Amino acid sequence: MSQYQFRVYNRRHNSEITYTVTKTKTGWHIQHIAINGDSQPDGSPLFYENFNQDYINYPSGFGGFLESIWSALHSEELSTSDAQVRLQELADWVSACERTQPEWKGWNV
Numbered sequence: 001m002s003q004y005q006f007r008v009y010n011r012r013h014n015s016e017i018t019y020t021v022t023k024t025k026t027g028w029h030i031q032h033i034a035i036n037g038d039s040q041p042d043g044s045p046l047f048y049e050n051f052n053q054d055y056i057n058y059p060s061g062f063g064g065f066l067e068s069i070w071s072a073l074h075s076e077e078l079s080t081s082d083a084q085v086r087l088q089e090l091a092d093w094v095s096a097c098e099r100t101q102p103e104w105k106g107w108n109v
Contacts, residue, residue: 002022002023002080002083003020003021003022004020004021004022004023004080004083004084004087005018005019005020005021005084005087005088006018006019006020006087006088006090006091007088007091008056008095008098009094009095009098009099010054010055010056010098011055011056011098011099011101012055013054016095017032017054019031019032019047019050020032021087023070023073023074023083024038026038026040026041027039027040027041027043027070028040028041028043028046028047028066028070030046030047030050032050034053035049035050035053041070041071041074042063042064042066042067042070043062043063043066043067044063047062047066051094056094057094057097057101058094058097058098059093059094059097062090062094065086065093066090069083069086069087069090
């Protein structure tokens with residue numbers, strides 16, 4: 001099974017963090033610092049638990065896109081290298097949400 005890197009900006013740490021993602025028969029195996037394990041094709045629950053722990057904002061369509069990548073890999077319609085590109089495009093979208101959130105004194109700064 002192929003491992004993929006999901007590099008996303010984290011405002012809390014003011015740097016990029018990397019999740020290691022592996023496609024499984026039933027979804028994804030996600031590895032990060034504290035929250036690791038198997039998730040559904042849409043990333044639930046562990047991608048969201050990791051995002052919430054790191055206070056990362058993400059687009060509401062994240063799960064649908066992630067499931068699309070999983071389905072295309074599962075049906076062998078997508079190569080591992082193309083899957084890595086798509087996963088990073090998805091991570092870049094999450095990073096854009098994280099970077100462009102409003103900064104309000106007393107609320108999040």
